[in-house]
Amino acid sequence: MKTRAVRLHGANDLRLEEFELPAIKDDEILVRIVSDSICMSTYKCATLGEDHKRTRDLANHPAIMGHEFAGDIVEVGAKWADEYQPGMRFTIQPAINWQGTMWSPGYSYEFCGGDATYCILPAEVMYAGCLLKYHGEAYYEASLAEPMSCSIGAFHAAYHTQMGVYEHFMGIKEGGNLAITAGAGPMGLGALTYALHCDRRPGLVMVNDIDQERLDRAAQLFDPATVKDETGIDLHFVNTAGMADPAAELIALTNGHGYDDVLCYAPVAAVVKLSSDILGRDGCLNFFAGPTDTEFTAPINFYDVHYNSTHVMGTTGGNTADMEESLDLCAQGRIDPAVMVTHVGGLDAAAEATLNLPKIPGGKKLIYPPIDMPLVALDDLRSKAGEDPRYGELADIVDANRGLWCAEAEQYLLSHWG
Template identity: 80%
Template sequence: MKAKAVRLHAANDLRLEEFELPPIKDDEVLVRVVSDSICMSTYKCATLGVDHKRVHEDVAEHPAIMGHEFAGDIVEVGAKWADRFKPGMKFTIQPALNYKGTMWSPGYSYEFCGGDATYCILPAEVMECDCLLEYTGEAYYQASLAEPMSCSIGAFHAAYHTQMGVYEHEMGIREGGKLAIVAGAGPMGLGALTYALHCDRRPSLVVVADINQDRLDRAAELFPPAEIKAETGIDLMFINNGACDDPVATLREASGGTGFDDVLCYAPVAPVVTLSSAIMGRDGCLNFFAGPTDKQFSAPINFYEVHYGSHHVMGTTGGNTADMVESLELTAADRVDPSVMVTHVGGLDAAADTTLNLPKIPGGKKLIYTHISMPLTALDDLRSKAAEDERYAGLADIVEANRGLWCPAAERYLLEHWAETE
C-alpha cells in the first residue's frame, strides 16, 4: 500500500516522500498513524545522520522514517499477534525497545517504522518487547505525549538517596523533599512539573528555575502557585535565575537554606549543570536529563560535596514501558494534563522543516497530525490566521476556551475540518 513519510537520507537531509509499504509479515503489525509530537532527540538524529548511535550506516539506501512519539489505529495484525491485538484498536508505542542489546528504535532506525508517516509497519521486536500498547483514551495526542511524559517519569523513578553506612539506595525522589527543575520552563520541564505535582510520591517544595521570563510567566499561568498550594499542599515557586545577581544563593535561599534533595537539569549547558550541582543539599541527587550532541561535553561540579556531602549525579534517557503505562493511566484519570507541553500544531507537510529548525522555533512541543496538510502554527496565532482561513477561527475558539491549551475537542475539530493528505 502507499504511504507518505518524512524520511532521513543523510545528515540534514529529510524528505517527505510517497513510497510503497510491503505486505506485513506474520510477526508484524500495520498501523495508521494519526499524531506524532516532535522531540529534540529527532532533531539530533536528523542533524547527525549516521553519526547518531541509532541510525544505520546504509540509511542513504534505506532511509529511516522519523518520529517516535506517535499514536494511531491498528489496521492489520500478523498471525503471530492476532490473539493480542485487533484492527481498530488505538495504540501508542514505547520506542525504547532495548532489543537484545541493540540501539535500534522506531523513529530512528527503521525503513518502514516511524511516527512522521501516514502508515507504518511495526516490526516484530516492538511486540516482543511488549512495547505496543493499547490506548483506550479519546485523544491521540495524549497517547503521543505519553512518551515524553514517560521520560520525565523515568527520571523521577531513577533518582535515589542513601544513608551513611548503608549500602542500599532508596529509589525515587525524596518524598516530602525539595525539588528543583533547572531550565525547567520548557516543554519537558513542564511535563516534569505536572508529574511532580500529581504523582503518588510528591515533594513538599518545587522550584522551577529558567532564564526565559516569558516561559516562566506562561508556566505560572498554567500552574498558579496559590491554587497548587490549595490543591496539593505543595509550595511552588518560579525563579528567573538569569535575573539574579547570585543565582546559587537565590535558589538555595528558596530551598530554606538547606539545598535541594533532587535537582533535574534540563539543558546541556555547562553553567546550568554547574548551577544544578551547587544547589544540592546533603545526599542530593542530580539528574542530568538533557542529552548533549557534543560527545566531549563536560561541566565543573563540586566533588568536595560528592565526597563529604553524598552528592550523586546520574542521567536518564527515555523511560521504560512501566513509565509509559503510568503516564497513560495518569492522563486517563485526569491527574496530569500533558497538553501543557504543546504550543504548536501542524500537518505532515510541516514535519521536516520543523524538525530541522526545532531549536530556532520558540515555545514547547510541536504536534504533527500526519493525515492533514497544515503549516506549523502556534496556538497563540490561531486567531490571527482566521482572516485567511475561517477554519482557524473555530479552532481558536476551542483553544482559547481551554486556557490556551490543546485539548481533545481541538483535536476532533482539526481532524474533521482539515483535508486528508492521502
Template identity: 75%
Template sequence: MKAKGVRLHAANDLRLEEFELPEITDDEILVKVVSDSICMSTYKCAILGTEHKRVHEDVAEHPAIMGHEFAGDIVKVGKNHQEQFKPGMKFTLQPALNYKGTMWSPGYSYEFFGGDTTYCVIPAEVMELGCLLEYKGRAYYEASLAEPMSCSIGAFHAAYHTQMGVYTHEMGIKENGKLAIMAGAGPMGLGALTYALHRDVRPSMVVVTDINQDRLDRAEELFPVADYKKEGIDLHFVNTGSFEDPVAELIKISGGTGYDDVLCYAPVSAVVTQSSAILGRDGCLNFFAGPTDKKFSAEMNFYDVHYNSTHVMGTTGGNTADMIESLELTAAKRINPAVMVTHIGGLDAAAETTLNLPKIPGGKKLIYTHLSMPLTALDELRKAAAERNDERYNALADIVDAHQGLWCPEAEEYLLANFITEK
C-alpha cells in the same frame, strides 16, 4: 500499499516522499499513524545522520522514517498477534526497544517504521518486547505525549537516596523533599512539573528556574502558586537571569538546606554547575538534557560528593511501565500532557520543523500526519485565520481559548473532522 512520510537519507537531508510499504508478515502489524510529536532527539538524529548511535550506516540506501512519539489506529494484524491486537484498536508504543543489545528505535533505525508517516509496519520485536500498547483514551495526542512524559517519569523513578553507612539506594525522589527543575519552563520541564505536582509521592517544595520570563509567566499561569500552596506544596518560579548570584538565591528559597532532587533540563555548562551547587546533603542530580557535543563537561563540587553524599546520574527515555503510568495518570485527569504543546501542523511541516527545532520558540510541536497544514502556534490561530482566509482556524482558536490556551481533545476532534486531506 502506498504511504507518505518524512524520511532521513543523510545528515540534514529529510525528504517528504511517497513510498511502497511491504506486505506485512505473520509477525508484523500495519498501522495508520494519526499524531506524532517532534522530539529534540529527532532533531539531533536529523542533523547527525549516521553519526547518531541509533541510525544505521546504510540509511542512504534504506532511508529511515522519522518520529518516535506517535499514536494511531491498527489496520491489519499478522496472524501471530491476532489474539491480542485487532484492527480498529488505537495504539501507542514504547520506542526504546533495546532489542538484543542494539539501540534500534522507530524514528531512527527503520525503513518502514516511524511516526512521521501516514502508515507504517510495526516489526515483530516490538510485540515480542511488549512495547506495543493498546490505547483506550479519547485523544491521540495524549498517547503521542505519553512517550515524552515517560522520559520525565523515568527520571523521577531513577533518582535515588542513601543513608550514612547503609549501602542501599532508596529509589525515587524524596517524599516531602525539595525539588528543583532547572531550565524547566520548556516543554519537557512543564511535563516534569505536572507529574511532580500530581503523582502519589510528592515533594513539599518545587522550584522551577528559567531565564525566559515569558515562559515562566506562562508556567505560573498554568500552575497557580496559590492553588498548590493549599495542597501543601511550596511552588516557586525563578528567573535565574535576574540575579547576580542565582545559586545563593536558590539556596535561600530552599531555607538554606539545598535541594534533595535536582533535574537539569538544559545541556549548558553553567546550568549543570548551578544544579550541582544547590544540592543538599544526599542530593541527587539528574542530568536529563542530552548534549550533541560528545565532549560536553561541566564543573561539579566533588568535596560535596565526598562529604555530603551528593551524586549525579542521567536518564534517557523511559520504559514501558513509565509509559503505562503516563497513560493511566492522563486518563484519570491527574496530569495534563497538553501543557507541553504550543504548535500544531501537518505532515508537510514535519521536515522543516524538525531541522529548525531549536530556532522555533515555544514547546512541543504536534504533527497530524493525514493533513496538510503549516506549523501554527496555538496563540496565533486567529492570525492564521486572517492570513489564510480560513474560518476553521478561528473555530480552533475558540476551543483552545476555552481551555486556558491549551490543546485539548475537543480541538483535536475538530481538527480531524475538518482539516483532513488524506485518508
C-alpha cells in the same frame, strides 16, 4: 499500500516522500498514524544522520522519523491475531532495547516511524512488549505519553542514601525539595505536572529559567497559590538571569537546606554548575538534557560529593511501565500533557519543523500525519482567521480550554483539515 512519510537519507536530509509499503509478515502489524510529537532527540538524529547511534545504512534504507506516535491498528499478522485486532488504538514505547541493539522506531527503520500516514511495526516491537493498547479519547495524549515517560523515569531513577548503609533508596525524596533547572520548556513543564500530581510528591518545587516569557506561561498554567491550596506543595518560578548569586538565592527558598533532587533540563555548563551548587546533603542531580557534543563537560562540586554525599546520574527515555503510568494518570485526569504543546501542524510541516526545532520558540510541536497544514503556534491561531475561518473556530476551542490543546481541538482539526 502507499504511505507518505518523512524519511532521513543523511545528515540534514529529510524528505517527504510517497512510496509503497511491503505486505506485512506474519509477525508484523500495519498501523495508521494519527499523531506524532516532535522530540529534540529527532532533531539530533536528523542533524547527525549516520553519526547517530540509532541509525543504520541510511543511504540504502532511509529511516522514517518520529517516535512519539499514536494511531489505529489496520492489519495484524497471524502471530499476533489473538492479542491485537484491527481498529484498536495504540501507542508504542520506542525504546525497545531489542537483543542489546539500540534500534528504535523513528530512528532505525525504513518502514516504521511516526511521521507517516501508515507504517509497519516490526516484530521486535511486539516481542519486547512495546506495543501498548490505548483506550483514551485523544491521540495526542498517547503521543505525549512517551516524553512524559522520560520525565517519569527520571523521578523513579533518582536515589538517596544513608550514612553507613550500602543501599540506594529509589525515587525522589518524598516531601523534599525538588528543583527543575532550565525547566520552563516543554519537558520541564511535563516534569512539573507529574511532580505535582504523582503519588510520591515533593514538598517544595522550584522551577528556574532565564526566559521570562516562558516563566510567565508556566505560572499561568500552574498558579502557585492554587497549587498550594490543592496539593500543599510550595511552588516557585524564578528568573535567575539577573542574579548576582543565583545558587544562594535558590537555596534561600529552602531555608538553607538545599535541594534533595535536581533535574537539569539544559546541556549548558552554567546550568549544570548551578544544579550542582544547589544540592543539599545527599542531593541527587539527574542530568536529564542530552548534549550533542560528545566532549561536553561541566564543573561539579566534588567536595560535596565526598563530604555531603551528593551524587550525579542521568536518564534517557523511560521504560514501558513509565509509559503505562503516564497513560493511566492521563486517563484519571491527574496530569495534562497538553501543557507541553504550543504548536500543531500537518505532515507537510514535519521536516522543516524538525530541522529548525531549536529556532522555533515554545514547547512541543504536534504533527498530525493524516493532514497537510503549516506549523502554527496555538497563540497565532486567532491571527490567521482572516485568511481561513477554520483557524478562528480552532482558536475558540483552544481559548475555551485555557489556551491548551485538547481532545475537541484535535477532533476539529482532523475533521476539517482531513
